[in-house]
Amino acid sequence: MDASNHSPEIAELLPLHALEALDGEDLRLLEAHLATGCTECQAQLALLQGDVEALAASLPPVTPSETTRARLLRDLPSAEAPSRPSPAIAGPGRLGSEPGRRGWLGNVATLAAAAILVLVCGWGWLAARREADTLRAGRGDLSRRVTALGGDLAATRAKSEELARAATAAQAQRELLARELAAAQGREESLARNLSSEQADKARLTREYAAARAERERLARDFAAAEAQNARLARDLQSAQAQSERLATAMAIISAPGMRPIALAALKAPPGAQGYTFVDPTARKAVFVAANLPQLAPDKTYELWFIADGKPVPAGTFAVDASGRSGTVTVNGVAPFNHIQAWAVTVEPQGGVPQPTGPMVLKG
Amino acid sequence: MGRTAAGDREAFARMFDRHSPAVLGLLVRILGSRSEAEEVLQEVFLQVWRQAGRYEPGRSSPRGWMLVLARSRALDTVRSREARHRREVEVSTDGPPAASSPVGTEGLEERERQEMVSSALGLLPPDQRRCIELAFFEGLTQSQIASRLDAPLGTVKSRIHLGMSKLRQALSS
Numbered sequence: 001m002d003a004s005n006h007s008p009e010i011a012e013l014l015p016l017h018a019l020e021a022l023d024g025e026d027l028r029l030l031e032a033h034l035a036t037g038c039t040e041c042q043a044q045l046a047l048l049q050g051d052v053e054a055l056a057a058s059l060p061p062v063t064p065s066e067t068t069r070a071r072l073l074r075d076l077p078s079a080e081a082p083s084r085p086s087p088a089i090a091g092p093g094r095l096g097s098e099p100g101r102r103g104w105l106g107n108v109a110t111l112a113a114a115a116i117l118v119l120v121c122g123w124g125w126l127a128a129r130r131e132a133d134t135l136r137a138g139r140g141d142l143s144r145r146v147t148a149l150g151g152d153l154a155a156t157r158a159k160s161e162e163l164a165r166a167a168t169a170a171q172a173q174r175e176l177l178a179r180e181l182a183a184a185q186g187r188e189e190s191l192a193r194n195l196s197s198e199q200a201d202k203a204r205l206t207r208e209y210a211a212a213r214a215e216r217e218r219l220a221r222d223f224a225a226a227e228a229q230n231a232r233l234a235r236d237l238q239s240a241q242a243q244s245e246r247l248a249t250a251m252a253i254i255s256a257p258g259m260r261p262i263a264l265a266a267l268k269a270p271p272g273a274q275g276y277t278f279v280d281p282t283a284r285k286a287v288f289v290a291a292n293l294p295q296l297a298p299d300k301t302y303e304l305w306f307i308a309d310g311k312p313v314p315a316g317t318f319a320v321d322a323s324g325r326s327g328t329v330t331v332n333g334v335a336p337f338n339h340i341q342a343w344a345v346t347v348e349p350q351g352g353v354p355q356p357t358g359p360m361v362l363k364g
Numbered sequence: 365m366g367r368t369a370a371g372d373r374e375a376f377a378r379m380f381d382r383h384s385p386a387v388l389g390l391l392v393r394i395l396g397s398r399s400e401a402e403e404v405l406q407e408v409f410l411q412v413w414r415q416a417g418r419y420e421p422g423r424s425s426p427r428g429w430m431l432v433l434a435r436s437r438a439l440d441t442v443r444s445r446e447a448r449h450r451r452e453v454e455v456s457t458d459g460p461p462a463a464s465s466p467v468g469t470e471g472l473e474e475r476e477r478q479e480m481v482s483s484a485l486g487l488l489p490p491d492q493r494r495c496i497e498l499a500f501f502e503g504l505t506q507s508q509i510a511s512r513l514d515a516p517l518g519t520v521k522s523r524i525h526l527g528m529s530k531l532r533q534a535l536s537s
Contacts, residue, residue: 015528016506016521019496023505046423051528053428054535055500056435058484061385062392068402069384072409073377135414 005033006040014041018048077131250287250328256280262343264290264364273324275345275362281337288343290318290326290362296347302326303348305356308335312344317352365426369416376416380409383427387434394438394501404441408434439503487534492527495520 013030016022022030034041253259264275275290288304296302296319304315315331334340345362367375387408391401411433419429485493498504498512506524510517 012521012525015525016499018528019499019524021499021504021506021509021524023507026506047532048528049424049428051532051535052500053424053431055484055496055531056390056431057386057427058535059386059389059393062388062398062401063385064388064402064405068406069380072380072406073373075406076373076376076410076413 005036006038010038010041011044014044015048018045018052246328246330249285249330250278253280253283253285253287253330254278256283258282260337262364264343264345264362267360267363273362275326275343275364277343277364279334279337279340284332284334284336286315286331286334288315288318288326288329288331290320290324290345292324293320293326293345293361294324295320295322299350300347300358301350301352302345302361303352303356303358304329304331305344305346306331306334307341307344308339310341312356314352314354315343317348365416365419365421368413369419376409376413379412379426383430384409386427387430390431390434391438394435395441400441401438404434404437408437411437435500435503442503484531484534488527488530492523492530495523496527496531499524 010030010033013022013026016026017030258281260279260281262277262279264277266273273290273292273294275288275293277286277288279286286306290302293302301317301319303317305312306315307313313335315334316329318326318329320326343364344356344360346356346360347358348356349358365379368379384405388401388405391404391408392398395401395404408430412430419426423429424432485497488496494513495509498509499506504512506517506520509515510520513520
């Protein structure tokens with residue numbers, strides 16, 4: 001930096017500097033500039049100093065009191081300069097005894113006075129010297145203190161800057177931690193939402209499982225019912241098929257060539273009851289049907305007989321429906337036709353008997 | 365000054381008689397108390413006696429040099445006084461006097477106040493005068509003045525700048 005950076009901005013600072021009113025960056029700037037030995041500034045400052053002094057001096061003067069003046073002049077310490085000629089030093093001749101007037105006593109007195117004078121002067125000179133040393137030591141002490149203060153100031157400034165940097169770093173750290181905290185809070189909230197939605201899912205899945213299980217149990221019951229139904233239908237089918245076969249057989253007998261029908265009539269009550277036997281002599285089979293017969297008690301049944309060679313032969317039992325009709329009774333193993341004298345129906349105990357015991361209701 | 369540096373007490377006494385009224389005037393202005401100002405006056409001239417050898421004729425007039433010493437001592441005194449008593453003495457040059465402080469009951473008399481108005485400062489506009497007064501007589505820095513007056517720093521700086529220019533014109537006429 002050279003003095004050529006003297007500028008209007010720098011020049012503006014000079015009046016403030018003359019008043020010792022600069023601080024902060026302005027002061028540092030100007031002091032740095034002045035250190036380059038800018039002659040323009042030195043000239044300006046000299047003028048400004050004069051202004052400031054004239055300003056101070058333009059104040060109304062105040063005459064100090066006599067007490068102040070006297071005290072000041074009385075308390076003035078001895079001057080410092082060892083080069084100062086001491087007004088007390090004087091040649092012995094000054095104290096003059098007129099030469100030759102005094103005798104040896106006068107000489108002794110003169111010598112003694114001179115000696116005392118020398119002692120006093122020497123002592124005064126030593127005292128002055130000590131005072132000078134004290135003052136110099138004081139000045140040296142003062143300048144050392146000023147230097148120490150300068151060092152303290154520099155150290156304090158450095159400390160301040162260090163603290164400012166530490167504060168900035170701490171602030172940055174705090175902001176980083178604040179951001180990390182915010183991020184962690186965000187993660188926590190997201191997980192809480194996931195958790196609650198998973199809990200909702202779990203509840204839903206539990207309900208769906210229970211519903212599925214109930215569905216399965218219902219289907220199992222339906223299946224069992226269907227199985228039972230199937231079994232019934234199979235049985236019904238079987239019985240229907242058996243029935244069909246019986247009817248087919250009966251039809252075959254009835255429609256056989258050479259078939260001989262025999263009518264059976266009611267013997268007593270009820271009148272109107274009738275029956276027919278259709279015999280196939282070749283196959284030695286017969287089919288019997290009855291009508292208008294009353295239904296019997298559960299422990300009774302109708303039984304069919306044919307009489308062959310005078311002896312009754314059981315030919316099967318049957319029941320009648322509500323309208324009095326029987327189903328077809330198919331008889332296998334019929335005796336030869338010309339050996340049969342009659343056909344008959346009796347009422348027998350349930351299950352039939354080998355020989356007729358009950359009343360006869362039809363005969364033919 | 366040279367003879368004073370050489371230890372000439374009579375020369376020193378003559379210098380005191382010639383310059384002490386101006387110095388005391390400044391001290392009274394800054395300290396606001398006559399008795400305190402006279403005490404500081406003694407300290408200033410003791411310092412002049414001891415440090416007369418330091419005076420450089422090229423840099424300023426003898427009176428100027430002494431006034432600078434006086435100002436420094438007075439501002440130091442004010443600062444240590446404020447630290448002890450925590451009060452401020454404001455000397456108003458515009459209107460009625462400020463409330464007198466409990467310590468230093470002398471304060472400024474009406475006559476001295478009126479005389480002050482006629483000093484060179486009285487020639488300045490009030491804004492500029494106030495800023496320069498705060499800087500010179502109370503030793504405030506530009507930032508302290510700005511905060512005392514609740515004004516922007518730039519305004520304070522330009523007021524001082526303009527005020528000092530005006531002072532130059534007034535004092536040189």
